[in-house]
Amino acid sequence: MCLNHTPTSRHWDGSPRATPPRRFLHVAAHSPSRLLRHGQSGICRRCGHRIDIYPRPDQRPIALHPAELTTHSVPAACRWHLSSGIAHPHDDGSDWCRIPHAALCPARTPSCQTSPRLNALRRQLAVRTRRLIDTGHFTPTPPAPDTPPAATHHPSRPVVNMLLGRYLADGPLQHIRCVAQTRHRQRCPQPVLNPDSPAGTWRLLPTGPHRCQLPLADTLMAVYDLSFLPHTEQRRWRTQRCPTHAALTAAADLTVTTWQIFDPLRHGAHIHARLPHPTAGRIRQG
Structure with a gap:
């Protein structure tokens, strides 16, 4: 015997089934950046970790680490903050800041002065990169040399x-x-x-x-x-x-x-x- 289950507005125990309304993405006309948020993420081709890409005031893109770090654990030269979708190369006076991915990428030389917190985070990323490579989920891409045509x-x-x-x-x-x-x-x-x-x-x-x-x-x-x-x-x-x-x-x-x-x-x-x-x-x- 085949049972046909038709969706109802209630669960099996009689409780109401709440259907969240669909949300549509809109870009504000006054926004300095017309880039949708879900389009600002990517994967580093050297280590396989997620990066968030934001435009700088001069419209050049920069890849930031997706998580915020405490300001006191990040050197002043590597502190970044976001304002209206634009990444600015300094902190905003709060206790949290963003840091460029190049400063943490285990496949690159650190671009700024390191600290014990940053060194520990780099080791964690390096272990995860090795795990992704060993399981076949990631293959690092070496940087292509700039050869004049x-x-x-x-x-x-x-x-x-x-x-x-x-x-x-x-x-x-x-x-x-x-x-x-x-x-x-x-x-x-x-x-x-x-x-x-x-x-x-x-x-x-x-x-x-x-x-x-x-x-x-x-x-x-x-x-x-x-x-x-x-x-x-x-x-x-x-x-x-x-x-x-x-x-x-x-x-x-x-x-x-x-x-x-x-x-x-x-x-x-x-x-x-x-x-x-x-x-x-x-x-x-x-």
Whole structure:
């Protein structure tokens, strides 16, 4: 005999069955960060532990340890606090603070002065990493070396000129992916570089000085210039969105953008003195 159980509004003992209402995620229009909270978590590729990713005041992402620590156990140089979804590199005067994951990652050299509490926490993370590796649940990924590509190919991390600033991309132009969330709560698979949208121009521009940076030698570097495009198109590139999600202002971001403010002193390995395609029609020298 087959029994059919139909759901009722009460449990087997007669008590009422309380159904929690569904909660929908919304992004406040005045929020400095349009990133949903569940999109700010990830896994460290070196140790396998969870990290929380937040934008800094300069919009560069930083990975923080998910748990708060007491302020007195963290050196002043490693104290961070959150305000309106933005990570600030100092404490807020409370008894608790956040700490960068790089200071605790067992696969890295500590980025700040350690303390007995931090050393104990690093040992705990190291034991858990070893357990994940031994059970086959995690395989560490070593950092890829920055090898300069050939002069006839596109740079692996090009420099893009937009919105009166220069930014270093995290990968080739055709691999820069939209960060918006789709209706299925997944990251948009579309690239930012769209064939139906206006394209930029490869130009040879001087490396510096630029935006109050220190002056360098008067050399030229290959830059993907977007400065002549409309402001809306430059902003679409800066927010790292495809044309479809750029028009949907209510769509939230599922992850942080991968742009970095270009600094010729720190990013000297990504300076290329030759254009990717010298025979291309849209390439010109500045």
